[in-house]
Amino acid sequence: VPTAPFTYERAGSFAEAVALLQALGEDARVIAGGQSLVPLMLLRFAQPAALVDIRGAGERAIERTGDRLVISALARHADIEASPEARSAWPILAEAAGQIGNVRVRHRGTIGGSLAHAEASAEWPCVAVALGATVHVLGPAGERAIAARDLVITHLTTSLEPGEVITRIELPLPAPGEGAAFAEYARRPGDFALLTVAAVVRPGSARVVLGAIADRPIDASAAAGDGSDPEAAGRAVAAGVEIGPHPHAGVEWRRELIAVLVTRALEAARERA
Numbered sequence: 211v212p213t214a215p216f217t218y219e220r221a222g223s224f225a226e227a228v229a230l231l232q233a234l235g236e237d238a239r240v241i242a243g244g245q246s247l248v249p250l251m252l253l254r255f256a257q258p259a260a261l262v263d264i265r266g267a268g269e270r271a272i273e274r275t276g277d278r279l280v281i282s283a284l285a286r287h288a289d290i291e292a293s294p295e296a297r298s299a300w301p302i303l304a305e306a307a308g309q310i311g312n313v314r315v316r317h318r319g320t321i322g323g324s325l326a327h328a329e330a331s332a333e334w335p336c337v338a339v340a341l342g343a344t345v346h347v348l349g350p351a352g353e354r355a356i357a358a359r360d361l362v363i364t365h366l367t368t369s370l371e372p373g374e375v376i377t378r379i380e381l382p383l384p385a386p387g388e389g390a391a392f393a394e395y396a397r398r399p400g401d402f403a404l405l406t407v408a409a410v411v412r413p414g415s416a417r418v419v420l421g422a423i424a425d426r427p428i429d430a431s432a433a434a435g436d437g438s439d440p441e442a443a444g445r446a447v448a449a450g451v452e453i454g455p456h457p458h459a460g461v462e463w464r465r466e467l468i469a470v471l472v473t474r475a476l477e478a479a480r481e482r483a
């Protein structure tokens with residue numbers, strides 16, 4: 211048998227998922243796209259006693275509500291890549307979604323699952339921090355909102371409490387003069403990134419967030435200044451950032467990569483702005 215034994219339930223709503231998790235105890239896990247959890251179960255790194263399938267817990271909706279873009283936690287990477295609402299609000303979303311894994315992964319994996327899984331090189335945590343996203347969750351104690359920058363604690367560890375389920379992600383719509391862009395480098399298309407960069411510029415300031423160089427997204431905005439000189443900002447961010455070890459690339463090579471990709475992301479963000 212490839213995985214350890216487990217029971218399987220389907221939740222018809224997020225509230226039902228929370229109730230099932232409570233009833234099934236601490237060895238129960240939700241499963242959305244299964245694109246991170248199932249590989250871990252096959253390796254027996256994860257051995258949940260019970261799975262609560264949340265694919266039917268709500269719509270995979272992506273919509274503008276007032277001054278926000280609201281993305282269901284169940285929206286798949288491919289849904290976001292194709293969504294006219296997401297593309298017109300923040301083109302960076304389609305840009306990042308298109309870099310995730312392969313077409314099979316993008317059609318099954320969800321943004322909620324990616325944020326909850328908190329892989330250090332994942333695209334969504336990096337983009338969510340850069341755009342100032344709010345992650346809405348439902349749990350035994352009711353609803354709460356977590357700023358994306360407070361969600362990932364370290365690789366594969368979040369501030370979600372036991373039994374909490376991500377229900378939706380909310381992003382502010384771009385203000386006039388605001389633009390964002392994403393840049394990434396992986397050894398082969400579909401591989402996990404060696405570096406992700408999400409850059410957001412607005413009049414007088416810039417936000418630059420780096421992924422895959424530490425155990426969680428790094429906000430390097432202080433070094434980037436107002437982003438008006440992308441090349442200087444790229445060099446400053448690269449010089450100032452602490453780079454963790456990686457099996458496939460040395461520290462100085464990645465420092466150079468940071469300078470190049472931060473420059474490119476800021477240039478593209480400025481064009482969009």
Ligand SMILES: Cc1cc2nc3c(=O)[nH]c(=O)nc-3n(C[C@H](O)[C@H](O)[C@H](O)COP(=O)(O)OP(=O)(O)OC[C@H]3O[C@@H](n4cnc5c(N)ncnc54)[C@H](O)[C@@H]3O)c2cc1C
Pocket residue numbers: 239240241242243244245246247248249264283284309310311312315318319320321322323324326327329331332333334374375376377400401402403
């Ligand atoms: C070949 C391959 C390549 C990949 N490449 C990339 C890549 O380049 N970049 C990248 O970011 N990812 C990559 N992935 C992972 C993929 O993006 C996953 O889809 C994503 O990380 C998790 O989403 P999921 O819906 O599949 O979650 P699942 O695998 O179903 O769940 C993952 C974890 O999140 C929890 N979870 C799921 N949904 C919720 C929720 N709503 N609330 C709370 N907890 C929840 C689960 O309990 C589990 O712990 C790759 C996967 C594969 C198989």
